[in-house]
Amino acid sequence: MLAKLFFGYYAVVIIFLSLLVITRKNPVHSVMWMLLLFFHIAGLYLFLNAEFIAAIQVIVYAGAILVLFLFVVLLLNLREELQVERFVGSWPAGLIIAVAIFAIVVNVIRSFVLAPPGKYSIEYIKEATHTKALGTILYTEYLFPFEIASLVLLIAIIGAIVLAKRKTRSH
Numbered sequence: 001m002l003a004k005l006f007f008g009y010y011a012v013v014i015i016f017l018s019l020l021v022i023t024r025k026n027p028v029h030s031v032m033w034m035l036l037l038f039f040h041i042a043g044l045y046l047f048l049n050a051e052f053i054a055a056i057q058v059i060v061y062a063g064a065i066l067v068l069f070l071f072v073v074l075l076l077n078l079r080e081e082l083q084v085e086r087f088v089g090s091w092p093a094g095l096i097i098a099v100a101i102f103a104i105v106v107n108v109i110r111s112f113v114l115a116p117p118g119k120y121s122i123e124y125i126k127e128a129t130h131t132k133a134l135g136t137i138l139y140t141e142y143l144f145p146f147e148i149a150s151l152v153l154l155i156a157i158i159g160a161i162v163l164a165k166r167k168t169r170s171h
Contacts, residue, residue: 003047010044027073031066038062052131 017037024030038061045054125133138146 006047013040031070035066050130
């Protein structure tokens with residue numbers, strides 16, 4: 001009973017915070033609500049005994065990504081943008097589209113059939129811990145996509161260094 005109560009709390013608060021993130025007019029307030037959202041998602045991961053994923057959630061998303069969002073929001077001049085009422089008449093159409101998408105998602109979920117448990121069942125993950133199961137899957141079955149993602153990030157880092165070096169030499 002207590003587990004359902006905690007899960008219900010996290011589910012309701014995560015949905016509420018998600019709505020606050022997308023409905024706030026001030027982008028800085030949206031980023032702050034997103035910070036609280038990321039911490040609640042990490043709390044949900046902790047509740048599900050996925051400590052490593054919770055730590056990554058806080059370090060990567062609440063730390064690095066959110067700081068990047070905050071820098072972008074603060075560096076952009078959004079004062080003029082906030083004064084213009086661009087989507088005043090769009091709420092009814094947006095509500096109709098949201099209800100339609102929700103109905104489609106509910107129908108898809110109802111028709112979804114779960115496959116039989118595979119090699120990495122819940123019992124295996126509980127026995128091997130989440131971190132070991134994640135590492136095993138990542139470095140065996142998904143090694144090639146993982147290496148491709150690593151190469152893409154390496155190329156992006158090298159490109160950023162080359163562009164930064166060119167700008168310092170030209171000045």
